[in-house]
Amino acid sequence: MPSVLSSSGATLPSPSKTTQAMTADAHSRLPSLDFSDDVTDDIEQDDHPGDYSTRMEELFDDDEEVEHKDVSEDEVDSEEDGGFVYNGADAEQADGTYDDRLRDILGADPEDDDEVDEVEVERSLLHDAPDVQSEAGMKPEVPHDLQGQASVSFPYPCLAAYIVTYQRGQYLNVESRTNTPSPLSMQLSLPMTPPRMDSPMPDGSPSILGKPFLHPTVSRLRSYVPRSSGVPSTTSADTIQSQFYGNMSPAPSHFSALSPTLSATNLRALSEKHEFAAHSYDESRREVFRWTQLRKLGQYIFAKVPHKASAILGSAPPGSPTVLAANGLICVGTDTGRVYVFDFKQTLKWICGDANSEKTVGPVTALALSHDHSFVAVGHAFGHIQLFDLARPQTPVRFVPPTSLAAVASGRKEGHLLGSRIVNVDFVAGRHTAIVSADDVGLAFYHSLGKVLFVDASDVLRILGKYPDEDPPVPPHFSLPKTNGSPAPPPPVRRRRSRKANTILAMAPLPLGTAPHATDAYNVVALLTAAKLVIVGLRPSPKTWYRRHRSEDDEQMGKSKYRAALAWFPSVFVDASRTAKKGEKVPPAESTVPLLVYSWGSSLNLIRVSESKTMEKSINSRTGKTMTVEVGHLTFQEAASWSAQDDVLAIQWLNPNQIVVITASTLNVFDVRTSQLVEQVHFDASTLVSPTLASTASGTVSLADARSDVAHSVRTYKGKIFFLGPHEVQVGMLLTWADRILTLVDEGDFLNAIDLAQSYYLGTAHGNKNGLPDDAHQLKAVVGERIRQLMAASTQYAFSEERMTDATHITPDGRGVDRTSLFESLTATCTRACIALDDFDFLYEDLFQSYDDAGIARIYLEQLETFILNGDIQYVPPRITQRLIAMHSEDDHPDHAERVIWHIDPECLDINQAIGLCQKYQLYDALIYVYTRALKDYVSPLVELLGLIRKVMQDRRERLLRSESSSPSECLQETMRSTVLNAYKIFPYLAAVLCGLTYPSEEPLDPDESFKAKRDIYTFLFFGRSSVWPLGEDGKLVFTADEEGGVEPTYPYCRLLLRFDAEAFLHSLDMAFEDPYLNDETQGVTRLIIVKILLELVSTPNLSNADITFVNIFIARNVPKYPQFIQIPPSALHNILIGLARDPDQSTREDRQLAAEYLLSVYTPHESDRILRIFEEAHFYRILRSWYSQEHAVGPLTPGLRARSRSPCCRGLPKRRRYLPESLSAK
Structure with missing residues (x-):
């Protein structure tokens, strides 16, 4: 990677439960991957109980010689008594006899087989493990999906029918996932053997050639029986030996290690770059918030002027701030009773009260600014209320003094009692002289502060609460300014009584919004106590419109009982989402309804307020007539409720959708539309000013209540939050x-x-x-x-x-x-x-x-x-894809280019570049992908791979003719090894495409494309003579003869595949036979035609005995599966049956016997005596036992032979009553 330096210059069948448990157990015992060269680690891993390869070789070294001989009676008896059971430390304890355990594992009908055959089948499945070692000085190239894992399930069933476990440079464990030859779900497998591995040859010399392509437990032509958990699976297996390349293993495909969509883990493992x-x-x-400290404002409020200096200068000290109001102007009340008013430029505009006089009515405990920013209402600590006109702020324009219980009892006055602290004061609607107030003893009043003939004429209306039995306490040093005479002497000082449930914790009138609303005419006021929420309307006549009682039990609430807050949001216009076009009227702006949010403890509730109209009858007091008039009613909808993490101390609206909630330790923003917390930051509420903190010294207020009384220090205005602290005023903005x-x-x-x-x-x-x-x-x-x-x-x-x-x-x-x-x-x-x-x-x-x-x-x-x-991007312009592939080609990283080709949309590729690159570096998986997905050409991959197979066959012929003393060079061996590995890709390709799937991803093809692909492949593959490809003037004959210019045989391509690896080719055909494409006889190629071609090829001398045997097995097993499609003469079936029995190869005996059973289910042979003798010579004991059992033969039968035959496929044998021959009885 350059540095940019700048300077200042298809699915497998589900295994049985036992097999699943066996696999899980084996995986759990696998050691973790370790690629170090430490000898001690190697020894420890080799001795690991999960590695059975060495033990199985030691146990069955002698069995290979016995396998090809007649089993003696003593050996059979010993095997029948117990069979082979693994008794290692990790073996499961099994109850019952070997027959019982085998029956549990193999399924419903194990009783039809005898122990002799079971042992033979078991032995036939045990193979020596190869001593596979990586090349000296090189670490094996591990597929990325295997890195860091003990076992891997491959993404493509067609390419990985068994799991390969990689450890210490060796593939130690191959576990088949197929239980028995089955339908399409048993897919062709491609063992993922590392490309450079040495395995011993029969003479002991190392060979660069790997193991064969097809494992016998995977081949559909084999008679594989699932093993019990007591017998571990082998580490490797010998399969059919194909002349000089019988130990060949296919090349590991990049596609087997890369799924179409790589995980993030795999991506990190690709390359550091x-x-x-x-x-x-x-x-x-x-x-979340951006805070600004109002330093200029703080110079006035928090100025530390000594008392002596104030006396000399003749000015009163500013005092300490207590409450805050911020709606158009910033108003700060102090404990000296004065109010400082600033504009938003932090300029001090007014001081409400005589700034040079020490005569005040006590500390400011409540503060409000009128809607038009021209009047300030101030509530004080001992029940006084003052109204200031900012045009003349030196003296109040209205003064509401407190009263006493005696005056109230006489009916002469109504109002707050002397000594009661004003906790809330606010303006009603847009009026200047109409205010509401509440105190700490639970009384709330509506004040209409008018004048009659230039004389104050205040109208006071109590809207909530009852007067206490005695007057609140007042400090002895407190004195009131003279107002119409000297005030009455204050009552004696007493400690404050405990708070009651009717204490008013919050109060607020509904303010006017930017949009008019019907509720504005009612002068709505909300009051919140520890026990209930009350909403009253002051017009047209005072009335309680809504009441809700708190549901919590007082004893369970504790301190949360007196934690409450509320806030209104008025009706405002919402920005229109659509502007008017030319010639259209401007759409009317939508408005919101008034909202009230309130809290008790940690619970939050939202109420929507609206007006409804009803027609009611009323009697005119003057005329006495009954009239129908429209009467309005306020309606309240409880819209939502949710909870905060702690008791709510203050609530303010940021905008129509969000509220800010203050708790003791957090600052929260809730979205009222979703009732969800959208922001939360740490915040210490004790840093805010409490107007009652000074009262804790006298004991009238508890410290806990004073610390939580911070609602008057939190205000919002136009989306900004104002905080009043003891040493600073801050304004914050919630970032959008x-x-x-x-x-x-x-x-x-x-x-x-x-x-x-x-x-x-x-x-x-x-x-x-x-x-x-x-x-x-x-x-x-x-x-x-x-x-x-x-x-x-x-x-x-x-x-x-x-x-x-x-x-x-x-x-x-x-x-x-x-x-x-x-x-x-x-x-x-x-x-x-x-x-x-x-x-x-x-x-x-x-x-x-x-x-x-x-x-x-x-x-x-x-x-x-x-x-x-x-997999995030599939389409990239060809000019960029071309540059990307060319970059990897220049870097000599063809595997990286192959990954790109696989994951990109075929339409994005430069076809000529991609094909040339794949052919140059032998990237045949990518080449097949380009041909099939980009060009929709399914024959060209066959031509390419058939060319490789021809090279392999030519090399085999040369090796046969070469003297034994001479050996090919190591470079030549490696070249041919790579050729063979790539040539074997033809079989999974055929299996996938002929089953209607893409290669190698096994994704279903489009039906039309699938039909065309099958037709082209069948037509080319089973054509009777050599074909020209590609079609057209540029086409060339595709030859298959071993020698250049040699005579081309009939059906050259099918014959070449049989000669190369008959079992692998027929395995692919067996899967293709299950596809319904071959049901249509009008397609030109059917199952019967293919079988006839195979029979014709078998009759020629070109094929080996092993190839002929697998052709016979293939036909014998498919004739009974498709009787309506495959109908061949009895003579041909008879020859197949005889051929299966007379093959001397003992390694395929069980496979041939099973195929014969299939064939006998639909074919009844003549010359039964001769057939039986041939079966005895072939050691087809299962077929013989089944026939004699059906005939009720009497003879010295062993207990195992008395059992029913496992396979019902021997019904075709003639029924004749006779005694068992001595040779069979001895078995």
């Missing part, structure tokens, strides 16, 4: 989605800005989403445009000349800064964004051109490749 730093946005560093993105852009972090915008686009972003459209399409349109702008800006920034020479690239040593990671991350980030947008124009045009112009296109291609291999 493909790793990139994912600039995913780090939520831990996310800024656009703010967070712009913050990153301002910091120069474009990549994180793109990632953050992408998360908003996908709906995965955490936190505040206010300001984004609710409609998903509108949201994607808004955010998508922002993403495109960010990508363009970040690219321009990364490649700008100014940035390449700015101060950020200067280092002390003058060498500059390596910015490779920046350009890598830019490609990765933009790729992820384009994937999310599903718009790749910028990625493939502008971004690639910038990298190409800068000469660093390699960085772009390497990062893009990661997304291609991960």
